[in-house]
Amino acid sequence: MFDTVRKHQKILQLVLMLFIVPSFVMFGISSYSSFMDKETDLVKVSGKPITAQEVDNAAKRQAERVGGNLQIAQSLQFRQAILNELLQQRILGFAVQNLRLQVGKEALIKSLQGIPQIRALYRQDGSFDDVRFKQLLASNGLNEEQFYASQAFDLKINQLVNSVARTEIGTPKLSEVISTLYETERQVQSLSFNAKDFLSKVNPTQEELQTFYNANSKLFESPEYVDVEYIVLKADPKEDAKVFSEKADQFANMTYDQSDSLKPAADKLKLTVQTQKGMTRSGPTGVSKDHPLANPKVVQSLFGDEAIKNKRNTETVQTSPGVFVSARVVTFHPAQILPFKDVASEVKRQVSQRAAEKLAVAAAADKFSALEKDPKNAAGFATPVWASRNKPSNLVGPALDDVMSISPDKFPAVVSVSNPGVGVTLYRVDQVRQPTSVDPKVHKAQAQQIQALAAQSEFAGFMSYWRDAASVKVINPLKPLSTGSGS
Numbered sequence: 001m002f003d004t005v006r007k008h009q010k011i012l013q014l015v016l017m018l019f020i021v022p023s024f025v026m027f028g029i030s031s032y033s034s035f036m037d038k039e040t041d042l043v044k045v046s047g048k049p050i051t052a053q054e055v056d057n058a059a060k061r062q063a064e065r066v067g068g069n070l071q072i073a074q075s076l077q078f079r080q081a082i083l084n085e086l087l088q089q090r091i092l093g094f095a096v097q098n099l100r101l102q103v104g105k106e107a108l109i110k111s112l113q114g115i116p117q118i119r120a121l122y123r124q125d126g127s128f129d130d131v132r133f134k135q136l137l138a139s140n141g142l143n144e145e146q147f148y149a150s151q152a153f154d155l156k157i158n159q160l161v162n163s164v165a166r167t168e169i170g171t172p173k174l175s176e177v178i179s180t181l182y183e184t185e186r187q188v189q190s191l192s193f194n195a196k197d198f199l200s201k202v203n204p205t206q207e208e209l210q211t212f213y214n215a216n217s218k219l220f221e222s223p224e225y226v227d228v229e230y231i232v233l234k235a236d237p238k239e240d241a242k243v244f245s246e247k248a249d250q251f252a253n254m255t256y257d258q259s260d261s262l263k264p265a266a267d268k269l270k271l272t273v274q275t276q277k278g279m280t281r282s283g284p285t286g287v288s289k290d291h292p293l294a295n296p297k298v299v300q301s302l303f304g305d306e307a308i309k310n311k312r313n314t315e316t317v318q319t320s321p322g323v324f325v326s327a328r329v330v331t332f333h334p335a336q337i338l339p340f341k342d343v344a345s346e347v348k349r350q351v352s353q354r355a356a357e358k359l360a361v362a363a364a365a366d367k368f369s370a371l372e373k374d375p376k377n378a379a380g381f382a383t384p385v386w387a388s389r390n391k392p393s394n395l396v397g398p399a400l401d402d403v404m405s406i407s408p409d410k411f412p413a414v415v416s417v418s419n420p421g422v423g424v425t426l427y428r429v430d431q432v433r434q435p436t437s438v439d440p441k442v443h444k445a446q447a448q449q450i451q452a453l454a455a456q457s458e459f460a461g462f463m464s465y466w467r468d469a470a471s472v473k474v475i476n477p478l479k480p481l482s483t484g485s486g487s
């Protein structure tokens with residue numbers, strides 16, 4: 001089934017990255033054997049738990065491995081991905097154990113020689129540096145027995161996955177049929193009923209405008225915003241790093257300890273208290289991306305309870321190397337419904353647009369009803385174009401699907417496709433043909449896509465079977481860390 005995927009490894013690269021991570025470089029054999037932890041259970045696989053502590057430890061190791069930081073490792077999304085990864089490993093491990101897969105000595109040796117760190121331990125004369133090998137294992141928290149066991153386990157998993165990968169999928173005949181469907185062209189004419197073309201027929205009364213405003217007042221609400229003041233500490237390139245580090249500590253400590261004002265820190269460090277008015281949750285307007293107040297963490301802090309309700313300085317945030325900022329809310333302006341007189345023109349625009357759209361929809365319905373009785377009538381339709389799924393012309397989304405799903409037995413036929421907020425378009429289809437020439441590259445790409453989709457579906461079914469066999473049971477959902485530094 002997966003023969004093509006095996007030849008084109010990128011097809012399932014992301015999937016396999018989540019499923020199989022070599023234990024030597026990430027988890028260690030403990031990921032497979034320490035099933036009896038006494039921490040809070042998240043998921044059980046064949047009665048053996050995956051714990052929150054195990055997920056957190058694995059997240060830290062993975063973040064370090066890819067050059068991330070502790071904040072990334074603490075985020076809920078990252079930890080959830082790690083939990084999913086561990087779960088997939090456990091399920092595959094269960095399958096390996098139940099199938100009693102074996103790994104030969106030659107296969108294990110070949111696998112070990114493929115690890116760059118191991119290959120580098122061979123001397124020029126071909127001998128192996130056993131001392132450095134043991135040091136390498138120790139630095140990864142493993143002994144030889146654990147390392148060999150983990151490598152054998154990985155090979156068994158690869159053996160299991162490859163046994164699925166060798167199953168045939170997406171036969172050439174099926175690919176050819178689907179490619180033909182995508183190449184088939186249909187002659188299409190369109191007739192649009194757009195709201196903008198009916199606006200001249202709309203003239204809402206003052207009562208209608210007021211009624212709409214009263215019923216949809218939330219549409220005319222100004223967002224909450226704050227007026228703030230802030231101070232910025234920037235490193236001087238000529239300044240000693242140690243001196244600046246001490247200043248940064250003073251900056252953070254003073255803005256925290258004297259949280260009711262930025263002035264003490266500003267006076268001590270000779271900084272200017274700056275102001276910014278009209279700042280929303282989207283950040284300040286009219287400033288560059290690297291402006292200190294444009295930092296998402298600063299914006300989030302300014303709209304937190306500590307800043308808005310308690311009027312305290314925000315925590316010090318390093319917005320870029322050598323740049324620290326602390327801010328405080330001077331005035332909070334809550335969201336409010338704008339008076340009718342201030343939004344009258346916008347109210348009229350929205351009411352008129354809705355009314356015009358209703359007229360467009362009604363006109364389209366009348367035309368569609370008439371065409372059902374006389375489908376050969378092409379009056380009013382645009383010039384015919386040939387369209388296919390490979391070359392859809394101006395057909396997109398539901399329009400393309402509806403046009404291509406009409407049976408040629410019903411030609412000529414008309415379909416009505418609504419476009420909320422705009423109007424309705426009628427499409428008339430009366431002919432079908434196959435193109436005189438096809439692009440081999442397109443055929444090949446489509447065949448690969450078909451095979452990839454089939455591979456994903458088959459592998460999902462494979463994992464679903466073993467998930468059921470392993471009696472996977474969710475005990476507790478993964479929760480954000482209590483430090484608040486996660487997501």
